[in-house]
Amino acid sequence: MNQEITRRNFIATATLATGFALAVQPVSAKVITTDTKGLVAGAVKIPVKDGEIPAYRAQPATGSNFPIVLVIQEIFGVHEHIQDVTRRFAKLGYLAIAPELFIRQGDVSKLSNIDEIRPIVAKVPDAQVLSDLDATVAWAVKSAKGNANRLGITGFCWGGRIVWLYAAHNPEVKAGVAWYGRLVGDATELQPKYPIDIASTLTVPVLGLYGGKDTGIPLDTVEKMRDRLKSSSSKSEIIVYPDAPHAFYADYRPSYREKEAKEGWKKLQAWFKQHGV
Template identity: 30%
Template sequence: MGKTITIEALDGSGTFNAYVAEPAGGSPKAAVVVIQEVFGINAGIRDKADSLAKEGYLAIAPDLFWRLEPGIELDPDTQLQQALDLFPRFDQQKGIEDIEATIRTARALVNGGKVGAVGYCLGGRLAYMTAARTDIDASVGYYAVGIDGLLGESHAIARPLMLHIAGNDGFVPPEVQKKMHEGLDNHPRVTLWDYPGLDHGFATQFGKRRVDDAARLADSRTSAFFAEHLA
């Protein structure tokens, strides 16, 4: 279903690849940028894009680690430490610039239509930053990390944002979740969903981390959110 395209970086420093999945028969109703975990554009992220294409969206997953090493693709069940080692080396502001370049490409591919974003883990954090720093039409973050340090940007969120929070997230402790609720519960554009007892990565497509019922519930909420805000 998918193909690879090349996108020019906004700063002129080079180009990066993006995985694109399109609905059968063409004519996508909107586009969705799929923002990777720390594991790169692996089979799970490509499958997320393929699933969105089946829902009628043009899904595009940019390789945000290209400045470190193009084409990084890791297995969450066996290469966690290798992935975590990449996190502090990743320039998040450059990542947002690359997401902005991807948004522009996606808009062109859907003839100026709406563009959403969905991200996981690191990508969930970037989805929040995308909501605050770009003209994205709607954003969703799954088990986003470090949002407590970004609450000062919440005033800049002008389009709908939804965050899925794993209640027993080893990377997002209870005190951080509390700050997220205190800072965002009353925000008119933000919706938070809690999943008590679940750990980070519960909505992954493949592997040991997935909790199927909860993943299906979260994904159904995401589908309804995009249906409403990308129409």
């Protein structure tokens, strides 16, 4: 096992429960906190090809054969908000798990400036992420009483892009919900494809939730994605909330919009139920 990865694993696992990423301080007063009553929740380690990665897992304390939801982090890592989202799913009866997908490249939770975070995240290969998510699903089935036949995925911002890509990578996914994930971009060796590149061949139904006032994701790219999806068999859909900015679900940030966030969460639950997650 790579010694550097092991050292970073220890650091990241120890910091999973310490709160919010430094780069998003101060935290909004509207932050939602979901308790762990009736749940098993906390840090776990996921065996991957080159060692282990830390993750945050939440699931009901009793029962088995739980539907699985992969929760994919923002650029800020698996901090308290992402952990809380997993607990929200667990309260609904899901086994939800959020793996630390940047850990080999660095611990972004300790960085206070987004300009320090971006270079780390830019070094994360898509192939590594997809492989780690495969390993996370395998762990959920083998070690946490998860049902491989009821697999869903959701993610936010950076994780929203990954939702589209993982749905294309793993046709066993029953449904995905992508919150304001970037749809187009310049191909690189580490990030060779963007959602628009896989849209026409997608078979997994993905619901995209986007903000009409998102300055980082132009509406024309959303419309291009919609157009490409028409030729796929996935029956994917995109909803745009006209007055919502980027990160409108992030209740710990000023971008939070309660109305659109609550409506999007209801849409997510209905989408998962409709498609057997």
